[in-house]
Amino acid sequence: MHSFEELHTATNLTLPFPLQIMGDILVANYISPKDRSDWLGFIKTLKERHPEVLSAENPQSQHIRDFYLNENPRMLGGRAATIPGQAGSNNGGEGKGRRMKEKFKRVTRHKRKDDKINPMHLVSSLALDLVMSEPLKNFASEPERTMADWDMLRVLNRHPSGAIMLDFQYAFYTNKDKTKTFGASEVIGNPNATFTAQLPTASNVYSHLNKMKGAGKAAVRASSFHEMRCPGMDDEADTPEKCSALLAVLPPNQVIELKSRLLSNLLANTPGAKDGETFWDFVRRRGQRNPKTSTTTRTKGRIAENKKNRKKKSKKSKNKQSEDEKQKHQAKHGEETEKSSGTAKAEEKGTKSKWGFDPDDFVVIDVDFDANEIMDFMKENDIKVAGDELIERLLDSTLTVRVPRQLGHWVEVEVDGTTKKITCNCEDYNFDRFCPHCASFEVLQFGKEPSNAHQKAGEKWGEIRKKCIELLKKKEVTI
Amino acid sequence: MFKDEEGENKNAVQFGTDYFDVPGTPYECGHSGFIDFKGRYWPCAFVVTKHENKETAEMMMGAVKLIVQHLGGKKITCLNDASYALDNAIKELKLLLQRCFAHVVRFPATKKGNSRHSTRGSLARYILKTMNKSHAVMSKVSVCCTVLKSFTQRQI
Numbered sequence: 001m002h003s004f005e006e007l008h009t010a011t012n013l014t015l016p017f018p019l020q021i022m023g024d025i026l027v028a029n030y031i032s033p034k035d036r037s038d039w040l041g042f043i044k045t046l047k048e049r050h051p052e053v054l055s056a057e058n059p060q061s062q063h064i065r066d067f068y069l070n071e072n073p074r075m076l077g078g079r080a081a082t083i084p085g086q087a088g089s090n091n092g093g094e095g096k097g098r099r100m101k102e103k104f105k106r107v108t109r110h111k112r113k114d115d116k117i118n119p120m121h122l123v124s125s126l127a128l129d130l131v132m133s134e135p136l137k138n139f140a141s142e143p144e145r146t147m148a149d150w151d152m153l154r155v156l157n158r159h160p161s162g163a164i165m166l167d168f169q170y171a172f173y174t175n176k177d178k179t180k181t182f183g184a185s186e187v188i189g190n191p192n193a194t195f196t197a198q199l200p201t202a203s204n205v206y207s208h209l210n211k212m213k214g215a216g217k218a219a220v221r222a223s224s225f226h227e228m229r230c231p232g233m234d235d236e237a238d239t240p241e242k243c244s245a246l247l248a249v250l251p252p253n254q255v256i257e258l259k260s261r262l263l264s265n266l267l268a269n270t271p272g273a274k275d276g277e278t279f280w281d282f283v284r285r286r287g288q289r290n291p292k293t294s295t296t297t298r299t300k301g302r303i304a305e306n307k308k309n310r311k312k313k314s315k316k317s318k319n320k321q322s323e324d325e326k327q328k329h330q331a332k333h334g335e336e337t338e339k340s341s342g343t344a345k346a347e348e349k350g351t352k353s354k355w356g357f358d359p360d361d362f363v364v365i366d367v368d369f370d371a372n373e374i375m376d377f378m379k380e381n382d383i384k385v386a387g388d389e390l391i392e393r394l395l396d397s398t399l400t401v402r403v404p405r406q407l408g409h410w411v412e413v414e415v416d417g418t419t420k421k422i423t424c425n426c427e428d429y430n431f432d433r434f435c436p437h438c439a440s441f442e443v444l445q446f447g448k449e450p451s452n453a454h455q456k457a458g459e460k461w462g463e464i465r466k467k468c469i470e471l472l473k474k475k476e477v478t479i
Numbered sequence: 480m481f482k483d484e485e486g487e488n489k490n491a492v493q494f495g496t497d498y499f500d501v502p503g504t505p506y507e508c509g510h511s512g513f514i515d516f517k518g519r520y521w522p523c524a525f526v527v528t529k530h531e532n533k534e535t536a537e538m539m540m541g542a543v544k545l546i547v548q549h550l551g552g553k554k555i556t557c558l559n560d561a562s563y564a565l566d567n568a569i570k571e572l573k574l575l576l577q578r579c580f581a582h583v584v585r586f587p588a589t590k591k592g593n594s595r596h597s598t599r600g601s602l603a604r605y606i607l608k609t610m611n612k613s614h615a616v617m618s619k620v621s622v623c624c625t626v627l628k629s630f631t632q633r634q635i
Contacts, residue, residue: 022603026584053606060609068583068602074556076602077580082556083481083488085516089581090495090558092520093512097499100508104501116503119527126508126525140515421483433516 021050024279028073029088030287030407031080032425038286039073039080041273049279084423085143085433096129103129143432147454148297149439154456156471157464163248164475166205167411169255170262172198176414178267184476189469190417191446197413198266199437202291203284204409206243206401208261212254213237213246214399240403252477260479269409287407290427296436298428413437420446444469492552493577494543495520496559498531507531511543514558536568544572560600 024046031042046069047054054061054069073081078088104125108116115121156164163169173182173195187193237243250258273282290299414423422442428435442448449461481491498509506529512522524542528535540557547555556575559565560582569576578600587604598604 018603018606021606022584022586025602029580060605064602064605068578074575074577077558077578077583079580081577081580082493083484083491085481086491086493086556087495087514087518087558088579090497090560090579091581092514092518093495093497093510093522093558094581096512096520096522097497097508097510100510101499101502108503113503117505119506122501122504122506122508122527130522134519136521139513139521140517140519143516 021053024049025069025076027283027287027407028076028080029078030283030289030427032286032288032430033073033080033082033084034412034423034425035271037272040071041271041277041282041286042080043069043071045273045277045279045282079430084430100126100129103132143434145434145439145450145454146297147450147456149434149436150443150450150454151296152436152440153443153464153468156468163250164471166202166247167199168472169475169477170200170205170259172263172266174198174266183478185473187415188444188472191420192417193415193445194417195415197415197437197441199411199413200262200266201403201406201408201411202240202244203401203403203406204265205247205258205262206237206240206403207399208258208265209243209246209250210237210401211399212258212261238401240401243401255477256479259477263479266410284402284407285409288411288425288427288430289405289407291403292405296428298432298435411437413441415441415445417445444472487554490552491554491556492547493556493558494547495579496536496540496557496565501527505529509536509539511539531562531564533564533567533571536564537571540565540568540572540574544574562599 028042031038033039054064068076082088104122107125107128108121111121152165152167156168173184173187174180175182175194176196178196178198182193182195187195237246269285271286277285290296408426411424411426416422422438422445423429424435424437426435426437429438439450443450443461443465447465449455449465455461481488484491492513494511494513496509496511498507500506501508506527509526509528509531510522511524512520514520523546524539526535526539544555554575556577557565557569558577558579559569561576561578566576582598582600583602585598585601585603587598587601587607
């Protein structure tokens with residue numbers, strides 16, 4: 001008897017393995033270094049996802065486990081291994097090396113080959129690079145702050161009526177172990193309060209809104225015709241845009257229901273991987289990555305820099321080059337058909353030996369069937385259906401609303417009333433040791449206003465703080 | 480230096496180390512330095528050597544360790560590509576090794592001489608090398624490599 005999971009895996013046989021593994025390992029950069037069990041969960045689920053390469057009993061797998069993917073995150077590197085704000089890679093060092101090389105070339109451009117060997121030329125080029133670099137007084141020993149870090153409070157201050165941003169509307173204030181919750185009136189604006197602000201991410205709120213709407217629709221089908229016409233019940237909430245529009249006009253009773261759903265989700269959101277949790281389920285729950293659109297300036301900067309580096313090739317030259325290559329290849333190796341048949345055989349051979357079972361054992365359904373028909377077919381053919389975790393997860397994932405690039409369900413902002421220190425676990429904090437959450441709570445809790453360089457003309461931060469505190473207390477929904 | 484951290488991370492210090500070939504000469508130049516909050520690299524120790532070996536790396540990193548300890552730094556982490564020479568020097572000096580994530584996820588050059596970066600300590604290269612994939616699969620991989628390469632350059 002085959003499980004549904006095996007069938008699902010069999011359909012993905014043709015994915016190129018090395019790329020899939022490296023793509024998954026790249027996500028390690030978005031695991032917060034705050035909790036060690038998150039790292040262990042990442043390694044555990046990654047090994048379960050690629051057992052042939054990472055969990056096999058052969059010298060190669062053993063080497064990967066010993067040298068890269070083990071309990072020590074420093075062996076792999078990246079942000080998960082460091083203290084927030086520390087570098088995850090030595091790209092800066094490599095870049096400096098390249099610049100020093102260029103200086104050496106410039107210093108020795110008129111020298112003969114034999115003269116270049118004199119190490120004094122190298123020493124002088126290193127000195128030249130140091131002299132031409134920025135002075136040491138510019139060494140950034142404190143996290144960099146930008147004007148946009150305080151935008152969260154600026155937006156909150158600008159819209160005093162109606163719904164406030166979901167980060168604060170559906171936030172919970174708890175102690176560190178999440179055993180006790182506080183009201184906004186107890187902690188917000190109180191400089192001596194020690195608590196953890198649990199801010200939900202947009203994808204988490206939207207997914208729960210979609211699930212709530214789905215459950216509401218099922219209940220409404222059984223009620224009378226007139227009750228079915230209640231506002232907002234027919235609206236679908238399957239995209240971030242629709243969800244955002246719906247949240248703005250959500251009736252108070254549904255806000256309470258949504259918040260109670262989020263509370264149970266918060267309590268279930270424990271560090272580390274849960275039993276049976278897949279790699280991507282875990283990463284989407286515990287990873288920390290800001291959304292692509294309407295995000296912070298820090299994240300935008302990272303994405304923009306990435307785009308700049310991509311090489312652009314003109315279509316014409318690319319096509320020309322590929323045609324030339326094709327002609328050369330045909331002249332050397334003969335007909336193309338021979339090549340394709342040969343490679344297909346090689347691929348087939350590779351997949352069979354890697355996976356250990358023949359994909360022909362499975363039935364692949366190409367035509368659109370009704371879900372019930374597929375279930376009946378599976379039951380008739382002795383395929384496990386009832387209680388299959390994968391089916392349950394797949395059904396759950398159909399109601400999940402994903403915001404592009406965003407990872408993580410909750411952002412935890414820890415406020416310490418005694419040491420007056422604020423820490424966070426969001427992407428910006430992990431990369432730069434300062435983020436909009438820290439900036440906002442610094443103002444709200446301790447009255448630390450932004451410096452003159454980070455203020456806009458005519459801003460009165462004393463008034464903004466007062467207004468925001470009042471608003472957060474007023475708009476709080478108790479469940 | 481993280482003075483505001485508590486527990487084992489208090490006064491933690493991280494520095495980076497790398498070597499480069501000096502063009503037109505038989506020398507290699509090693510440099511160690513600190514990375515600031517803007518991601519800029521500030522070198523503070525150099526070594527000129529014929530080969531990247533444990534002895535010279537130890538001398539250079541020992542000098543950095545001395546400076547850090549003099550200023551009250553603890554939990555000293557060395558960020559590098561984890562070549563054998565640097566790895567052994569770190570063990571000898573009892574520093575903490577941290578692999579450079581850019582090196583670990585770096586894909587090998589798709590064509591000869593196409594890449595300026597070294598793939599020393601690359602997990603991607605190891606997996607590709609040991610899996611013995613067919614030419615067709617490898618060509619697919621090399622196309623996708625260029626996309627992932629650009630992603631890995633700045634996202635770290």
